[in-house]
Amino acid sequence: MTDPRQFAPATQRNRDVILDVLRRALPATGLVLEIASGSGEHAVHFAQHLPALVFQPTDPNPEALASIAAWAAASGLGNVRPPVQLDVCQPFWPIANAAALICINMIHISPWEATLGLISGAAAILPEGAPLCLYGPYLRAGVETAPSNLAFDRSLRDRDPAWGIRRLDDVAAAARSAGFSGPEVTEMPANNVCVVFRRLPADPRRLL
Numbered sequence: 001m002t003d004p005r006q007f008a009p010a011t012q013r014n015r016d017v018i019l020d021v022l023r024r025a026l027p028a029t030g031l032v033l034e035i036a037s038g039s040g041e042h043a044v045h046f047a048q049h050l051p052a053l054v055f056q057p058t059d060p061n062p063e064a065l066a067s068i069a070a071w072a073a074a075s076g077l078g079n080v081r082p083p084v085q086l087d088v089c090q091p092f093w094p095i096a097n098a099a100a101l102i103c104i105n106m107i108h109i110s111p112w113e114a115t116l117g118l119i120s121g122a123a124a125i126l127p128e129g130a131p132l133c134l135y136g137p138y139l140r141a142g143v144e145t146a147p148s149n150l151a152f153d154r155s156l157r158d159r160d161p162a163w164g165i166r167r168l169d170d171v172a173a174a175a176r177s178a179g180f181s182g183p184e185v186t187e188m189p190a191n192n193v194c195v196v197f198r199r200l201p202a203d204p205r206r207l208l
Contacts, residue, residue: 003070004063004066004067004069004070005039005040005067005070005071005074006038006039006040006063006064006067007039007041008038008039008041010105011039011041011042011045013189013190014104014135014188014189014190014192015041015042015045015046017188017189018042018046018104018135018188018194019045019046019049019050021133021135021186021194021196022046022050022102022133023050025100025131025133025184025196026050026053026099026100026131026133027053027099027100027130027131028052028053029052029053029099030053030054030098030099030100031053031054031055031056031097031098031099031100032046032050032053032054032055032056032098032099032100032101032102033056033058033095033098033100033101033102033125034055034056034057034058034101034102034103034104035058035086035088035101035102035103035106035118036058036059036060036088036103036104036105036106036110037057037058037059037064037068037083038059038064038067038068038104038105039064039067039068039071040057040064040067040068040069040070040071040072040083041071042104043055043057043068043071043072043080044071044072044075044077044080046102047075047077047079047080048075048077051079053079053099053100054079054080054081055079055080055081056081056084056095056098057072057080057081057083057084058083058084058085058086058095059083059085059086060085060086060087062085064083065083065085068083069082069083087117088114088117088118088121089113089114089117090117093121093124093125095125096125097125097127098125098126098130099126099127099130100126100130100131100132100133101122101125101126101130101131101132101133102133102134102135103118103132103133103134103135104134104135104136105135105136106118106136107134107136107166107171108136108137108153108156108163108164108165108166109156109163110162110163111162111163112162112166115166115171115174116174119132119171119174119175119178119180120178122178122180122199123178123179123180123199126199127199128199128200128201128202129198129199130198130199131196131197131198131199132175132180132196132197132198132199133194133195133196134171134194134195134196134197135188135192135193135194135195136192136193137149137152137165137191137192137193138165138166138167138168138171138193138195139153139165139166139167139168140167140168140169140185140193141167141168141169146191148191149165149191152165153165168183168185168193168195171183171195172197175197179199179200179202180197180198180199180200181197181198181199181200182197183195183196183197184196184197184198
């Protein structure tokens with residue numbers, strides 16, 4: 001039989017530095033929802049090193065879901081749930097509650113509407129203080145953009161005009177309007193960053 005597992009070379013390079021951030025950002029226990037899990041390699045790696053947490057991988061793509069399921073089965077881990085098909089642009093998600101949400105390398109390879117859907121969905125399912133953890137390249141005010149990122153941005157927009165590296169200020173503004181804190185930014189290799197937003201207490205004025 002053909003092995004459905006996909007292999008993403010970047011995962012081998014970035015999974016441990018992302019794990020270092022997650023060790024600090026994630027709660028001690030609870031369900032961690034991963035959006036756009038892709039091959040599934042990240043979810044399995046994080047679950048192996050954070051055994052007190054339960055990881056719920058998701059993806060909208062059936063081939064990715066098959067890969068995630070195969071990686072989870074091969075790992076033998078009990079804290080990786082079967083993958084769920086989830087499109088962040090849909091108004092209702094199949095996961096109603098989570099203790100944390102992570103999303104790796106999605107925002108720049110999807111339309112801006114997907115980022116807004118991600119943030120809106122996260123606001124609906126995360127409790128006060130819970131983290132929304134994002135990883136990838138961003139354009140940042142006051143930080144010179146590496147030539148490699150500018151070239152990457154051009155290549156993305158050539159493939160799809162709706163794609164492209166986002167301005168972190170724009171992502172932060174969308175998160176703030178949905179009830180999240182300002183971003184905690186950690187520099188990462190290859191001109192990427194990890195960004196953590198925290199769910200703020202509900203504003204009672206919004207209920208009036």
